[in-house]
Every structure is written in structure tokens, then in C-alpha cells.
Amino acid sequence: MSFSKRLIENLGSARSVCVLTGAGVSAESGVPTFRGDDGLWKKFKPEELANFDSFIRNPDLVWEWYSYRKKVMKEVVPNPAHTALVELQKLVPEFTLVTQNVDNLHIRAGSTGVLELHGNIERSYCIDCKEREDDVSLDASGKVPRCRRCGGLIRPDVVWFGEFLPPDTFARAEWAAGHCDVFISVGTSAVVYPAASLPLAALNTGAYVVEINQEYTDLSSRVHETILGKAGVILPAIVQALHTPGNHSV
Ligand code: BJW
Ligand code: ZN
Numbered sequence: 001m002s003f004s005k006r007l008i009e010n011l012g013s014a015r016s017v018c019v020l021t022g023a024g025v026s027a028e029s030g031v032p033t034f035r036g037d038d039g040l041w042k043k044f045k046p047e048e049l050a051n052f053d054s055f056i057r058n059p060d061l062v063w064e065w066y067s068y069r070k071k072v073m074k075e076v077v078p079n080p081a082h083t084a085l086v087e088l089q090k091l092v093p094e095f096t097l098v099t100q101n102v103d104n105l106h107i108r109a110g111s112t113g114v115l116e117l118h119g120n121i122e123r124s125y126c127i128d129c130k131e132r133e134d135d136v137s138l139d140a141s142g143k144v145p146r147c148r149r150c151g152g153l154i155r156p157d158v159v160w161f162g163e164f165l166p167p168d169t170f171a172r173a174e175w176a177a178g179h180c181d182v183f184i185s186v187g188t189s190a191v192v193y194p195a196a197s198l199p200l201a202a203l204n205t206g207a208y209v210v211e212i213n214q215e216y217t218d219l220s221s222r223v224h225e226t227i228l229g230k231a232g233v234i235l236p237a238i239v240q241a242l243h244t245p246g247n248h249s250v
Contacts, residue, residue, distance in 0.1 A: 020173075123156070203222060
């Protein structure tokens with residue numbers, strides 16, 4: 001695994017850096033990804049559970065999946081990839097961290113101003129009166145939680161397929177991608193839109209675009225550089241190289 005001298009030079013002189021993270025960044029913390037071998041839960045694909053129609057059809061099943069994931073995400077801790085992004089933020093004048101993850105690990109690691117495109121699993125709300133209701137869990141009978149005010153179904157505050165991303169958050173992410181000097185896409189299969197459009201927006205406006213992933217993705221043929229390997233190894237190595245210019249590969 002190696003990265004180019006050009007990447008370190010570009011990061012070193014960048015006025016603005018934008019990073020997009022996906023499930024692969026949390027994998028080394030023990031959070032299963034969506035589309036990897038570890039991604040399937042009870043043989044369901046994420047597309048089958050992460051949509052409003054499935055929730056209405058079988059809210060108990062969808063909540064069982066979220067309860068399981070909430071538990072996993074609460075028990076794990078940030079890994080060296082999260083910590084390296086906290087460090088990188090300190091090293092560049094303007095830094096925007098955009099995440100598709102709902103696990104809160106960037107914020108727990110200490111990153112600030114994180115743009116959460118797909119929501120946050122720690123929050124929930126009632127689908128009828130929209131009241132926020134975070135303190136929810138499946139009750140002993142394994143039923144979906146109900147709103148204390150109106151009895152409506154409580155859903156996690158995440159973005160499902162067919163739903164719009166929070167408009168302000170996405171607008172800020174698009175602006176950051178379109179105005180940065182270096183864009184890094186890390187730990188994402190880059191198949192889910194509109195998040196996957198961000199590296200393309202950065203390419204269109206002349207940014208140096210880098211992908212860090214364990215495997216090649218749909219994005220790989222379009223970026224300036226793909227670095228194959230674990231985010232928790234590569235990101236700390238990049239931060240280290242920024243501290244010691246000249247040492248640009250591991
Ligand atoms: C490592 C690693 C390590 C592992 N180190 N790497 C046709 C064309 C284009 C678009 C569409 C289309 N048909 C439908 C659409 C739209 C749809 C979409 O994009 N679908 C595609 C799948 C085809 N998008 C939407 O619906 C979005 N909304 C929208 O478009 O609104 C407009 C609209 C409104 C109304 C009607 C129609 C349109 C919403 C998308 C919401 C996605 N939500 C989810 C669930 C969130 C809640 C939850 O967590 O439960 O978001 S789905 C799931 O995928 C989750 C993730 O954030 C997202 C992306 O996944 P990610 O992060 O990339 O994970 P993986 O598992 O796919 O990849 C991990 C990668 O890491 C792998 O490559 C590994 O190799 C790597 N890796 N370990 C480095 N240690
Ligand atoms: Zn309600």
C-alpha cells in the first residue's frame with residue numbers, strides 16, 4: 001500500500017479539504033458494512049430494510065435491525081481512521097467532513113462540524129406528529145416503539161432509500177466538494193446517490209480526488225489516485241507523512 005508524493009504535496013498546500021466517509025471507516029471499530037460479506041443481517045439486503053414501505057409493512061422487523069445496530073454502535077469505539085481525520089482537520093485551513101455513517105463515531109472521536117448526510121441512529125421521531133423521541137428501544141414483546149404523545153410509530157432519524165437527504169446538510173456538502181482543493185472518498189462503495197455525486201462534483205471543479213478503500217469501486221476509474229487498504233492504516237500514515245514531508249509511503 002502506498003500513496004503518492006503528489007497527494008502529500010497537495011494536502012500540504014491545500015486551502016480546503018473535503019472528506020467523504022462511508023461504512024468502511026467504521027468497519028475496524030466492529031460496525032458491519034452494508035455491502036461487504038459482513039453486511040447482511042438475517043440475509044436481508046440493506047435495500048430491503050432501509051425504506052419507508054418496509055417499515056410500514058413490518059415495523060417490528062425493521063426496528064429489530066435498528067435495535068441490533070444501535071446496540072453494536074453504542075458498544076464500539078472510534079478507530080485510528082476516525083482519529084486521523086480529527087488530526088487532519090487540525091492541519092488544513094478549511095476542512096469539511098461529510099459522512100454517510102449514522103453511527104456517531106466521528107463526533108465521538110472529536111471531529112467538529114460533521115455533515116451527516118444519512119442522519120444519526122441515536123435520534124428517532126414519530127412518523128405522525130414528528131415529535132423527536134430518542135429514548136426508545138424495543139419493548140419486552142419485541143414491538144416497534146410508539147409515540148408517547150399520539151401513539152404513532154417511532155422511526156429512526158435516518159435517511160432511507162427514496163427519501164431526500166437533509167437539504168441544508170447536502171447543500172453544504174455539495175458546496176464543500178465543489179470548492180475544495182483535495183477531496184478524499186474513504187470506505188464507501190460509492191454506489192448510493194446523491195452522496196456518490198460528491199467526488200464527481202469535486203472532479204468537475206478541478207480538485208485532486210483520492211479514494212481510499214479495501215477494494216476498487218465504481219469511482220476508482222475516475223479519480224486521480226486509488227489507495228487500496230484499510231482506512232485505519234492509510235489515514236494515519238497520510239497524517240504522519242504530512243508531519244514529516246519526504247516520507248510519503250508505508
Ligand atoms: C473498507 C474497510 C476498511 C470495508 N477500510 N475500506 C438509480 C441510479 C441512481 C440513483 C438511484 C437509482 N435508483 C434509486 C436511486 C436513488 C437511491 C440510490 O442511490 N440507489 C442506489 C443503491 C442505486 N438513493 C436514494 O434513494 C437517496 N435519496 C434520494 O435519491 O432522494 C431523491 C429521491 C427522492 C424521492 C424519490 C426518488 C429519489 C437516499 C439514500 C439513502 C441511503 N440510506 C442508507 C441507510 C441509512 C440508514 C442506516 O444506516 O440504516 O445509507 S443505505 C446505506 O448505503 C447507508 C449508507 O450510508 C449507504 C452507503 O453505503 P457505504 O457507506 O458506501 O457502505 P458499503 O457497505 O456499500 O461500502 C463500504 C466500503 O468500504 C466497501 O467498498 C468496502 O470494500 C470498504 N471497506 N472495510 C477501507 N477497513
Ligand atoms: Zn407522535
